[in-house]
Amino acid sequence: MLKRLLSQVGQWKWATVATPVFTALEVMMGVLIPYVTSWIIDRGIMAHDLAAVWRYGALMLAMALVSLTFGVLAGRFSALASTGFAANLRKTLFRHIQRFSFANIDKFSTAGLVTRLTTDVSNLQNAFQMLLRVSVRAPLNLIFSMLMCLFISGRLSIIFVVALIVLGFALYAIISRSVKLFNKVFEQYDELNTVVRENVAAIRVVKAFVREDFESGKFARAAGKLYNLFVKTESLQALNHPVMMIVVYSCIIALSWFGARLVVAGDLTTGQLTSLFAYVMTILSALMMLSMIFVMLTMSAASARRIAQVLDEQPSIVGGDDSSDARDGSVDFDNVSFRYSTDGAEGSEGDYAISNINLHIAAGETIGIIGGTGCGKSTLAALISRLYDATEGTVKVGGVDVRQRDLTALRNHVVTVLQKNVLFSGSIIDNLRWGNPDATLDQCRQACETAQAMEFIATMPDGFDTHIEQGGANLSGGQRQRLCIARALLKRPKVLILDDATSACDTATDAAIGRGLATTLPGTTKIIIAPRIHSVAAANRIAVMKSGKIIAFDTHERLLQSCDLYREIYTLQTQDNGDFDQPNK
Numbered sequence: 225m226l227k228r229l230l231s232q233v234g235q236w237k238w239a240t241v242a243t244p245v246f247t248a249l250e251v252m253m254g255v256l257i258p259y260v261t262s263w264i265i266d267r268g269i270m271a272h273d274l275a276a277v278w279r280y281g282a283l284m285l286a287m288a289l290v291s292l293t294f295g296v297l298a299g300r301f302s303a304l305a306s307t308g309f310a311a312n313l314r315k316t317l318f319r320h321i322q323r324f325s326f327a328n329i330d331k332f333s334t335a336g337l338v339t340r341l342t343t344d345v346s347n348l349q350n351a352f353q354m355l356l357r358v359s360v361r362a363p364l365n366l367i368f369s370m371l372m373c374l375f376i377s378g379r380l381s382i383i384f385v386v387a388l389i390v391l392g393f394a395l396y397a398i399i400s401r402s403v404k405l406f407n408k409v410f411e412q413y414d415e416l417n418t419v420v421r422e423n424v425a426a427i428r429v430v431k432a433f434v435r436e437d438f439e440s441g442k443f444a445r446a447a448g449k450l451y452n453l454f455v456k457t458e459s460l461q462a463l464n465h466p467v468m469m470i471v472v473y474s475c476i477i478a479l480s481w482f483g484a485r486l487v488v489a490g491d492l493t494t495g496q497l498t499s500l501f502a503y504v505m506t507i508l509s510a511l512m513m514l515s516m517i518f519v520m521l522t523m524s525a526a527s528a529r530r531i532a533q534v535l536d537e538q539p540s541i542v543g544g545d546d547s548s549d550a551r552d553g554s555v556d557f558d559n560v561s562f563r564y565s566t567d568g569a570e571g572s573e574g575d576y577a578i579s580n581i582n583l584h585i586a587a588g589e590t591i592g593i594i595g596g597t598g599c600g601k602s603t604l605a606a607l608i609s610r611l612y613d614a615t616e617g618t619v620k621v622g623g624v625d626v627r628q629r630d631l632t633a634l635r636n637h638v639v640t641v642l643q644k645n646v647l648f649s650g651s652i653i654d655n656l657r658w659g660n661p662d663a664t665l666d667q668c669r670q671a672c673e674t675a676q677a678m679e680f681i682a683t684m685p686d687g688f689d690t691h692i693e694q695g696g697a698n699l700s701g702g703q704r705q706r707l708c709i710a711r712a713l714l715k716r717p718k719v720l721i722l723d724d725a726t727s728a729c730d731t732a733t734d735a736a737i738g739r740g741l742a743t744t745l746p747g748t749t750k751i752i753i754a755p756r757i758h759s760v761a762a763a764n765r766i767a768v769m770k771s772g773k774i775i776a777f778d779t780h781e782r783l784l785q786s787c788d789l790y791r792e793i794y795t796l797q798t799q800d801n802g803d804f805d806q807p808n809k
């Protein structure tokens with residue numbers, strides 16, 4: 225996992241190496257400064273030699289400046305390395321997610337992927353910067369300062385060792401408890417994120433159902449839990465400082481006590497004692513920093529794991545080698561069954577969303593698929609362009625198994641207007657060309673004519689340049705659907721699947737779109753999924769689905785005679801708008 229993440233450093237390797245080097249130089253210079261202080265005191269002030277004070281003062285200033293320069297360089301390089309690392313990681317993640325199949329996305333959920341791309345990457349970026357700077361600075365400070373203390377007075381160094389052990393134990397006790405709490409905090413963050421994302425994405429529905437109070441309550445509960453956890457963690461963390469202060473002042477008292485004796489005995493100079501005081505602070509704060517690194521690393525380990533999960537996830541659908549043009553738009557289902565999420569335990573037969581489908585559609589045919597909600601229509605359509613892979617059986621397009629075909633080639637030949645379709649923010653023309661960047665304005669106009677979109681585009685003040693808000697929020701449902709159909713037509717597919725793509729259009733528009741498709745795309749196989757019979761009545765043949773199975777497949781007229789369910793629904797829908805779901809209403 226670590227190797228995989230570190231490989232994202234990429235072109236910033238030099239900055240990653242330069243940071244610890246400059247940090248080390250900065251620390252070395254910094255550690256020497258208190259020692260020069262002792263010279264100022266001993267050789268200048270105590271010896272009443274003002275020239276020496278100036279001389280060593282200037283030396284100290286110069287060393288401080290050098291240390292500062294190294295520090296600035298180290299800071300700059302660490303910023304370069306960590307932001308570069310994060311940018312690379314985000315790009316890699318994003319590219320990897322683009323290759324995910326629907327099944328992969330189902331596994332992580334959209335919100336989960338967004339959190340990983342944002343919060344988790346930021347956590348790793350901070351941890352990486354900290355690792356480069358602080359994890360070099362703290363141990364080096366500790367070691368060099370200890371060495372200086374030993375050099376100045378071996379006997380007094382025992383005080384530091386004792387202090388270090390005491391502080392070490394105290395910090396360990398505090399930190400091991402706060403790490404557990406921090407992990408809980410992160411889990412709670414996930415919950416909060418889910419509430420926020422769900423609510424903001426569905427804010428219109430929330431308002432329409434006047435559920436603001438309910439949603440606010442949900443948010444308040446999630447935020448409240450987070451608050452409590454944070455208060456606990458931070459109160460624990462707040463103990464760090466007083467503990468450290470107690471140890472520091474005890475050290476200073478001990479140093480003064482024993483140091484004064486040594487000074488009186490002539491074994492230690494006043495200057496040396498003063499510099500020892502400075503080293504106390506450095507050593508103990510270095511230990512403090514080390515403990516912070518520990519907390520930070522455990523916190524980011526969770527993020528690293530979550531990111532690695534995504535990077536390690538293999539796209540469940542990989543295209544084959546056959547990128548040739550599909551022979552034609554024929555579609556064949558041979559004994560196809562499918563169930564969502566096959567990684568669980570052996571599911572029972574009932575888990576199948578569709579089962580034992582045998583369907584043979586000739587090129588250029590118009591096929592209707594009809595059936596109650598949840599009977600598997602969308603699932604069946606998703607298998608044709610390989611948005612999911614069939615669990616059993618084979619799906620063929622143009623006589624070739626879809627698994628052998630290159631994915632790009634396949635999806636250029638089989639275009640689906642999904643039930644949950646989206647438009648992107650940008651102009652109408654941008655959205656139309658999104659599927660086919662080479663489409664000319666004339667082709668766009670033609671596609672819009674066929675999809676019955678021209679009539680409303682023409683009334684818009686900016687026509688094709690009209691701006692569309694995110695998700696097509698400033699268009700009506702029917703307008704959005706018609707633009708989505710036009711966008712699909714511009715790809716000039718061999719197989720066109722309209723999954724409930726005209727549900728928000730009135731009957732006349734729906735019929736006009738059907739006629740338009742028949743005349744402009746004579747060679748294209750058209751599969752029209754709809755819950756209402758009038759949308760598919762004109763099709764060459766209609767498949768009637770029930771509970772994941774095709775129970776009849778014939779023309780409208782013959783179905784009326786042979787299929788009881790179809791006839792019953794037809795009567796209901798023509799008489800009083802009955803739905804396919806409720807034949808006995």
Ligand SMILES: Nc1ncnc2c1ncn2[C@@H]1O[C@H](COP(=O)(O)OP(=O)(O)OP(=O)(O)O)[C@@H](O)[C@H]1O
Pocket residue numbers: 330564565577595596597598599600601602603604643724755
């Ligand atoms: N991503 C998914 N993960 C798990 N189960 C799913 C998923 N999508 C659909 N299902 C289940 O598969 C079954 C068939 O769903 P499908 O979307 O194919 O129905 P449909 O016929 O298109 O219905 P509708 O007319 O309402 O669009 C349903 O029982 C549904 O709960």
Ligand SMILES: [Mg+2]
Pocket residue numbers: 601602603643723724
């Ligand atoms: Mg559906």
